[in-house]
Amino acid sequence: MQIRINREHVIGIVCIGIGTLVLILTRNFPTGQGYVKLTGPAFFPNVLSIILILAGIAEVVNGIILRTSLSPVAVLGIGEQLKTPGTQTLLIIIALMVLYVLFMKPIGFFPTSFLFLFLLMWRLKVRWWKSALFSIVLLGVLYGVFVRLFYVNLPAGLLG
């Protein structure tokens, strides 16, 4: 049997989850005596987490009431969604960004930036030679703005 839940259910459950997590984390925060309790470090996050939990419950109820008018999200069909070309491109871009941040310091700003830009544009269907050309031009602009104009120390990495 396929479990069908809609968007509002997911939002509601996530909100309740975050709110509960905050309530658990703030249990260890220091509290004072009397009215100081109200103004301690846990007070404000607790108020917000209660608002978030209440809003989450309302969103779940909304999802139940409006079930017929909302497009359902098939939880078990999520694999099919991931197979669409658009989602795959997006995931690859995010992966490229993650790799870029991870390797920027050890390898150096300029080599990683060139590879990032080249692979990104290439994936976005810009022809390879144009990708290489635009990558070099963009790197020149970045160098001019950040290194020459604002004296920012960009990671040198292997070139340092």
Add this chain to the structure above:
Amino acid sequence: MQALNSIFAMNIIVPWILAMFLGIFVGGIPGLTATMAVALIVPLTYHMVPIAGLAMIIGVSFTSIFAGDIPATFLRIPGTPASGAAVLDGYELTKRGQGYLAITLDLVCSALGGVIGILILIFVSPVLAGFALQFTHYEYFWLGVLGLSMSAVISRTSKLKGVISIALGVLISTIGIDITTGYPRFAFGKPVLMGGIGFIPAMIGLFGVSEVFRSILSSTDLSLSVITTKGRVKFGEVMGHVGRNLRLIVQSSVVGSVIGALPGAGADVAAWVAYGTAKKSSKTPEEFGTGSIEGVIAPTSANNAALGGSWVPALVFGIPGDTITAIVLGAMLMYGLKPGPLIFENERFLVDQIFSVGLVSQVFLLVIGFLGIKAYSWIFRFPRNVVYAGILIFSMVGSFAMRSSLFDVWLVLGFGVLGYVMEKVEIPLVPLILGIILGPMIEANLRIGLIKTDGRFMPFLGRPISFTLFLILAGLFLWEPLTALVRMVRRKR
């Protein structure tokens, strides 16, 4: 006069003009907003004197709002949300071969709308600042909550989702050392988290990176050279239209300024309301939507005037009028400035410089905007995906450059994904960013107020201004359900 002269120093005027060119470029690319242009500029202003940074922000906001009208007029694709109303009549005029007339008229009216918006800012804000001096912690608490609530109420999706976005934003603002007790909240012993979540990486991620993600997924090929540079327009003809429609320009600009001054409502709402108002007051309402000159003038005057209006609550109360001034507030705090009524006393010269920059920007807008119209025939030939790649790397390097912190780059990426997911499930982004900015102010005023009253909340409602603000807040949330209830009761009868 001294303030006016001072803004022409080289260290101010050069980055200011360059920023205005960037605004033309970003604003004219469909899918990229004026907010994003401002977000990209802020990291570059970190090392500058405050007025140079503010001049860049003001300049880029005016040019990007105008530039959004260029693809709206020529391609029927609004460059920014504020140009939504510009597609109606501008594009119809393009179809009739009068595209250049429409966009040049649009440019002149944008500048005039900008001047009127700034004049309203100059005359209204000092008066309001005098009034705001009576505010205490109670009023500032309600004002902050009201500013946040407005953004939830006017969001196009449900109010509930707006509230969720606010709560998440304010929760994020509580990460780091609690300024009242010095206790590190949600830092998990990590020094990078002790300083809190930077507003700039959050904003770049939410408005820059997430928009690129969305645009890449919904991309249609816009790298078409649709515009021809052969268009010509007689300056006298444009000025003739301006002269005949001066009343409409003033009316739309005033409407735009007032809407811009409402917390949460920005240039996009202003443009639509001004369009509707112009249609109602027009002698030829049937021409609207078919290539009406009035239909071009009204929204473009209003969206630029809204920018001036949005600075009123930002400067006077420290409450942003729209997303752009939300970023301005963050930037001002970054420069060590404290927006609020006292800024008119403590930083009077800077305030005069801001006003001067606003007015002079309109003159620059005319020149740079005109060059921008010509340049777009070339820019539209650029593969749009190259522009996206450039924005992604500028977003990441810009946020790194602020504190040389890779953690900030991770934040950009994280907020980019969060922003994309939130937009997918129709949770508005603006309340979240406002929550991050206004959260500390609301918390500080609430807690200081509670300390003063020994933990009692009633004094928060005990003063006339604070009680009025509370009533407005209650009205915001209760008005719609109450009117629906009244309508239901009437129908049953």
